[in-house]
Amino acid sequence: MMRHRHFPWLPTFVLPLLILCAAFVQPVAAYPLFRSIDIQVPHDLTLKAWIDSFTPVQSPKPVLMLEPIDGALVPANAASPIIRWKDPANTVWLITVSIDGNTVCRGIMDATYWIPSQLLWERIRSSAGTTPISVTVFGVSESGSLSTKGQTSFSVSDDPVGTHIGFLRKRLPFRKAKDNPHDSQMAVGDLTSSGKPRIVLQDQPICFNCHAYSPDGKSYGMDMDYKGDKGGYALVDISKKVSITDNDIISWNDYKAPGPSKYSMGLFTTFSPDGRYAASTVGESSAFIMLDDLHFSQMFYPATGQIAYYDRTTGKVLPLKGADTLEAIQTNPAFSADGKRVTFARATVKPDLVADIETGKLRKEDPGQSILDANEKYPMQFDLYSVPFNDGLGGTAVPVDGASANGMSNFFPRYSPNGKWLVFTQCKTGLVLQPDSRLVIIPAEGGTPRILKANTDLMNSWHSWSSNSRWLVFSSKGNSPFTEIYLTHIDGNGESSPPLRLFRFSHTELAAMVPEFIPNNSIIQRTMVLADPEGAQGESMATDGR
Known part of the structure; x- marks a missing residue:
């Protein structure tokens, strides 16, 4: 910094960070x-x-x-x-x-x-x-x-953006987040504000993870290990202040998981456009290795899994036909903009891998290895498939053109609200937290894939569309091992702008992750708490280390 030891002829006194020197009273040619x-x-x-x-x-x-x-x-x-x-x-x-x-x-x-x-x-x-x-x-x-x-x-840009983004903050590596749930946060950031994001949920005794807003702006859901149930899911009507009680928790374990899975976690839950249905991954056996690396602290993907949906009208959890075969892994569901189809990631079940999970082999893996080492031992590639939702009756699943059979792993599909585009994540192997993961765009009905210009050099994933279909928010490690949130503009031709880091959302000790645009017509959350934090605790049913 420029101090006396550098410039001894400079006096020392404190001034405001920004001084505007008569900017508005100087002649026309002058500037601040x-x-x-x-x-x-x-x-x-x-x-x-x-x-x-x-x-x-x-x-x-x-x-x-x-x-x-x-x-x-x-x-x-x-x-x-x-x-x-x-x-x-x-x-x-x-x-x-x-x-x-x-x-x-x-x-x-x-x-x-x-x-x-x-x-x-x-x-x-x-x-x-x-x-x-x-x-x-x-x-x-x-x-x-x-x-x-x-x-x-x-x-x-001429295009405004949805003003608020909900996201999570977690300790790294994953082991530290798992052991310190009190440090996890759910925050809401205002893109129009120069201030810090509001912390909506923190200092809770149980783990909470992926979250989602219904496109109609009325409902909010969050994975919660409520009373030890790994399939616990908080499903609430959005309001400024939320107090979560037993009545707000559904369980994906209402779906009776077929073997070898012993329970359902309800991974990557998403809502139908009208908010009536929530679709999720159930019946999972997880390929999971906990790693010590700060950048990439876990290898994880479901090695079995089906798609099920929860009907808020009937209160039932039912499998979605065409996405529930036991010979395939089905995960990452996403409703189309009109709610008529569900697109998901699919791969063939590997019986030897499932056996290794059941015997505990993966839990004994060296945590000091890199994600690349783990990937080499346990490769998995997913393709995107689409199935009619048909009011929950399902149908025949078909591969998505441009997002399948391409020698890569394709996952996390997200449709633009205007029904024009589908953006998904792609990498060589795996599902989440992969160094080479990048965002790819295709027409909603499938077609020629294009890699977004918005991708940084390291890990790009978990994207969400703004209500006007002009902006995409996503997570990346392009600047720091502590995951940060970026923004890109998508024009009418599906071309993206270079990434813009939302630096006000970043934290020096916590990963900022799982960003979700809050629909424009939604109430903005201010506080969310467990009504009975002590009663919400319980012994975890997890058997895979998660």
Whole structure:
């Protein structure tokens, strides 16, 4: 940082993080100036004069611009993005924001990132419209020369975004999350706000995991190990304050699992568009290895499984015909936008693998191995299949064109609310938490697959569509072992913009994961608690280490 030991002629005093220098009373050609709290201007100079005194060099060395990635899109109603770079050669940087070559603001920072204030971001956004916003970062040397330079450009989209996203936060590695359920959080983040996400649920004595909102915005569901039932599922009407009682818990174990599975966990539950039905994976035998690696701390996929649905009208759990064969693994259900079909991931059951699970072989695997080692020992590839829902009667399942028989594992299908697109996750093997997993888009009826430009270099998965079908939120480890949440724009042709990290949702010690757009017409949750936390505990029925 720029201190006396670097610039002895600079005085020491504390100023606000952002100082706007008479931005709105200067002549038309003037623009706001800002500086970090620890940057001090020489006694005899104004901030503008000091900035103007910096001298360019012929061939500045490059500054690595980290974000926003060139070409990224920011929603029309979103708070400011973070500008971040890497430049080990300097400790102070000059930032210039321009639109069509015209400077909008300039400032000096002593950290390798800058978050525009709300006031300044409004000025930038209104000045730009949809014109690209260019950000240039110069490294300022001890002598005042602009010795390094980097540049990126991003735009504000015409399309607004669903303002709120519900997501989970968990300890890593998985073993630590399992042993410390009190540290887990369910949070709601507001994309229009520059503040932190609201913590809705935390400090609970039982594990809670995957969650979902019904597309009609009226219902919310969450996996809960309620009273030791691994198939426990909290299913509530959405309100600002929720107190979960026994009456709010259904159990996927109401489905009598066929052997060899001893119980049902209800994996990857999803809702029909009208919220009447919830579909889930039941009758699972899990291929599960707990690993010590912070990035990838488990290998997991169901080695058996069927699709069942819960009817909120009748209160019954029933198998979905066409997705309940015992010779196949069926998981990751997703209703089509009109609710007429259910698409799911399917693979052939491997009897030898199931036998290894039953004998406890996988539980004895070395936790010090990598996910790649585990993948090599226990490979599994899924294809996407689709079956008519037919009011729960099911039908004949058929492979989805573009998401099956392609030498890859295809899973986590999600339909856009407008019924136009299907985005799914793809990797070489496995199901969740895979280093090479990427997001792929096809037409809703199937077709030529395209890899989204939004994918980062490391693990992309668990995606959710905004209500207007223009934005996709997803999880990735592209920036940190602690999973973070990213956003991308999907245009009318199914093309995606580069990933935009939702940095306000990130946590230095917890993985931010399982993001779900909250439907626009939904009440926004503020608090959720167990009515009887002590009574909600119980001895787990789990036999696979989960």
